[in-house]
Amino acid sequence: MDAPALRPxxxxxxxxxxxxxxxxxxxxxxxxxxxxxxMELFTEDGTYWVPSVPGQASPFDQAxxxxxxxxxxxxxxxxxxxxxIHVQTPPSRTAHLVGNVLVEQADEAKGEYVIGSTVIVVEYxxxxxxxxxxxxxxxxxxxxxxxxxxxxRVDLINCDSAFEAIAVPx
Amino acid sequence: MxxxxxxxxxxxxxxxxVHRNVYTDPDIFELxxxxxxxxxxxxxxxxxxxxxxxxxxxxxxxxxxxxxxxHRDGSVHVLINRCTHRGAKVVNDRKGNAPRFTCCYxxxxxxxxxxxxxxxxxxGCAAGFDKSAFGLARAPHVGEYRGFxxxxxxxxGLSFEDHIGPMKRNIDDLVDRAPAGALALDAGMHRYAxxxxxxxxVENVLDSYHVPFGHASTVNKQGVQFARRExxxxxxxxxxxxxxxxxxxWKERKSYIVGSGHGWTSNTxxxxxxxxxxxxxxYRRVLAESVGAERAQQILTPRLHNSLIYPNMSIMGLNxxxxxxxxxxxxxxxVTIYPIRLVGAPQAMNFGxxxxxxxxxxxxxxxxxxxxxxxARTQQGLRSRLTDWVDISRGLGDEEPDRExxxxxxxxxxxxxVRAQYKAWLGxxxxxx
Numbered sequence: 001m002d003a004p005a006l007r008p009x010x011x012x013x014x015x016x017x018x019x020x021x022x023x024x025x026x027x028x029x030x031x032x033x034x035x036x037x038x039m040e041l042f043t044e045d046g047t048y049w050v051p052s053v054p055g056q057a058s059p060f061d062q063a064x065x066x067x068x069x070x071x072x073x074x075x076x077x078x079x080x081x082x083x084x085i086h087v088q089t090p091p092s093r094t095a096h097l098v099g100n101v102l103v104e105q106a107d108e109a110k111g112e113y114v115i116g117s118t119v120i121v122v123e124y125x126x127x128x129x130x131x132x133x134x135x136x137x138x139x140x141x142x143x144x145x146x147x148x149x150x151x152x153r154v155d156l157i158n159c160d161s162a163f164e165a166i167a168v169p170x
Numbered sequence: 171m172x173x174x175x176x177x178x179x180x181x182x183x184x185x186x187x188v189h190r191n192v193y194t195d196p197d198i199f200e201l202x203x204x205x206x207x208x209x210x211x212x213x214x215x216x217x218x219x220x221x222x223x224x225x226x227x228x229x230x231x232x233x234x235x236x237x238x239x240x241h242r243d244g245s246v247h248v249l250i251n252r253c254t255h256r257g258a259k260v261v262n263d264r265k266g267n268a269p270r271f272t273c274c275y276x277x278x279x280x281x282x283x284x285x286x287x288x289x290x291x292x293x294g295c296a297a298g299f300d301k302s303a304f305g306l307a308r309a310p311h312v313g314e315y316r317g318f319x320x321x322x323x324x325x326x327g328l329s330f331e332d333h334i335g336p337m338k339r340n341i342d343d344l345v346d347r348a349p350a351g352a353l354a355l356d357a358g359m360h361r362y363a364x365x366x367x368x369x370x371x372v373e374n375v376l377d378s379y380h381v382p383f384g385h386a387s388t389v390n391k392q393g394v395q396f397a398r399r400e401x402x403x404x405x406x407x408x409x410x411x412x413x414x415x416x417x418x419x420w421k422e423r424k425s426y427i428v429g430s431g432h433g434w435t436s437n438t439x440x441x442x443x444x445x446x447x448x449x450x451x452x453y454r455r456v457l458a459e460s461v462g463a464e465r466a467q468q469i470l471t472p473r474l475h476n477s478l479i480y481p482n483m484s485i486m487g488l489n490x491x492x493x494x495x496x497x498x499x500x501x502x503x504x505v506t507i508y509p510i511r512l513v514g515a516p517q518a519m520n521f522g523x524x525x526x527x528x529x530x531x532x533x534x535x536x537x538x539x540x541x542x543x544x545x546a547r548t549q550q551g552l553r554s555r556l557t558d559w560v561d562i563s564r565g566l567g568d569e570e571p572d573r574e575x576x577x578x579x580x581x582x583x584x585x586x587x588v589r590a591q592y593k594a595w596l597g598x599x600x601x602x603x
Contacts, residue, residue: 050534052358060521063358063509065534072529075396079536085387087543160264162361162504163533165542 019115020101022147023138027096027119030169035077038169042149043141044070049153050170053160065159066169080168087167092125094168104137111142112150119154121170132170133157174201176600183592186563190552192595193367193560199500206481206598207232209324210430211333213483213494214238214248214309216508217317218354224267224282229506230496231323231482236309237261237271238319241283246314248321249284250307260306271306280306316345317353328430336428336576340477344485346469349453349460350514355492357524360507362533366545368497371505372591374541375476375484375493376435378423378582379564382408382416384544388536393417398489398530399440400522401450406438416583423475423582426575431480431594433587437472437487449518456516478587480594489530490523501549507531562588 029038042048050065059067068076079085097120105114114137121132134156140147154170174197182189182198192198212231219227220240227238228251235251237260253260253273260273260280270287272279277290284306289295309321313330318341320330334341345353364371374380385408388395395405407417424436458466477485484493492508509527511520530537552560565584572579580586 052360052532059525061357061524063360063507063524063532064528065360065532067525067528075529075536078390079387082387085540086384086547087539089543160361162363162506164363164365165539166534167539 016101016103019103019113019138019140019147020098022140023098023101023115023117023136026138026149026152027098031094031096033080033091033168035080035169039070039073039077042070042073042152046070046149047151048073048149048169049151051153051155051159054155056159065156065163065166076169085167087165088125090126092123092168094124095122096120098136113140113142113147114138115140119170123168130164134159134170176602179599180596183596184559186566186589187559187561188592190554190558190560192592193369193549193552194500196500198599199367199497201599203232203497205601206595207234207323207497209322209327210481210598211311211313211320211322211328211330212481213479213492214312214319214321216353216355216492217246217314217319218352218356219265220246222267224269225265226261226268226271226282227265228261228263229494231309231321232497234323235259236321237306239282239284241281243283245283246312246319247283248309248312248319249280250309252307253278254286254304254306255289278304284308316341333429334479337432337477337479340434340474340479340485343474343477344487344490344510346461347457347490348512348514349456351460352513354511354513355508357509357511357520359509360527360532361504362507362538362542363498363502363504364542364545365501366503366549367500368495368503369591369595370545370548371495371503371541372478372481373588374545375478375486376425376433376582376587378420378425378435378475379585380541380544382420384540385537387540396536398526399445400453400519400526401445401447402440403444406440408438421581421583424579425582425584425587426572426577426579427569427587427590428577429480430597431591432478433480433590434477435475435582435587437475440472442471447522449516449522452516453512453519456514460514478591480591486531489527491527491531493531503545562592 026041048066048068049059052063052065056062098117100118102116103113104116117136119134119136123130134154137153138149139151141150182192215227215229215238220238223240223242225240229236237249237251239247241247251259251261255276255278258273258275260271270279270281279288281287286301286304309323310325311322313320315334315338389409393409393411394407397403397405408420410417423438425433427433472487474487476487482495486493490510494506496504498504509524529535562585565580565586569578569580569586
């Protein structure tokens, strides 16, 4: 995605805090392994995309680390709840840090927004700790007092490297 | 080398068991790089990755960096990715197109067939310096079958035909699914790694015994796996729910061995009659139009599930992909998964295949991740010095000839295929290179 145009200094962004709070709450659900509630943040046609090459244009003609619609998300979450998921025995513990939040697009009339942010995830499991980092883009739709996710895209800085098993969403 | 003698190596393999040192001994690993990866036919890549002159991909054969190139005369070359001057890796990108390859260090420049094209400041070359002797080293033997390129790094050994002959029908089985009769490996790749020996992945690709247990987390309360193919309503029945045992249909699956370490498993019974979606129905129609209804029906009735072309690649038939196994160290392995596009199939069918592969065999997938856990735990368990042997005796003595397929047949939940791999392993390993 293109970098957003820089705003002149002093011109305030559209109420950034409410988006920031939403992203923090989303990250909290993942850290607390409340995957079903996390899934419910997505709209019925929502997608979760983690490309496997930098700047990937399409999730259809190329492999992706994740490209889940709600159906695949449900299968993923059911598996994460399964007692015999070996790759989560013991489970991962994660800490997400979301920062550098920018409102990149805002259509108040339609209630649609694109929020850019930087995410760092530290994952610990079975005596090993590793770090993921990248830029996120959340395409959000206003839903009552809050938002729902139309698409969450995470561009990891090492998206094209060889990974050991990644069992939980980034 | 401490552990290189033929006597020592022969003692590691017995009819129904393997000594743990074959997975854990760094000396054995070094010998494997020399004696197996140095002289077996190894899968390099697919010609669809380099369609145009100047196209190249880089990969590794064992631990050796190589470039597969398309020269301007259309020929395919497998070159060692190492400057003949002072040794720097010449090409650093995973893929690309270039008229020449120029080393970053002193600027030696090589043509796409490996020939040394130019040397900066040539007047400094020693008297008698012969440019023609300084081309990039090349694999002595390269063979191709229906786009699949293999190379042999040894001067002498098995002919390409003897290597690939018994597995041609397995390649045909996949390629024939494409209405245009060709595959394209142009949909990127998945890369995963684990802290375990490379043979753990090789053994696993034909292991039907592990599925109901190893992949329990992918099976629902009705004993059925999630739908893994475009047009499927549900996946295979792998567990009988009432008895909580492996399903009868699963136990009846067959496996086959041919040649040196190669093999395949027969397909799981899936409900082919009910397979339907707009993309799949359109694909079936296009295929029938291209090859005739009867032949299309044959092609769409799966017989082969997974095929292993020993030692470093497999063709996976359910969630179609090519898998390449790269040993890094005795306890570290990287695997590359290439999605396959069936040329001539409707875009939606190919997109469906690519997309489902994300959840079956990527580093984040529902299936592969539990295997990676098993590989890592196996490597940890094999540190134990009080139990030296790994048991691979299931079905020992139950093998039978299959004259129609010119192969040896056994049950897929047996371990015949692993024993065949170790027979091939021993064949390579007991003789000095």
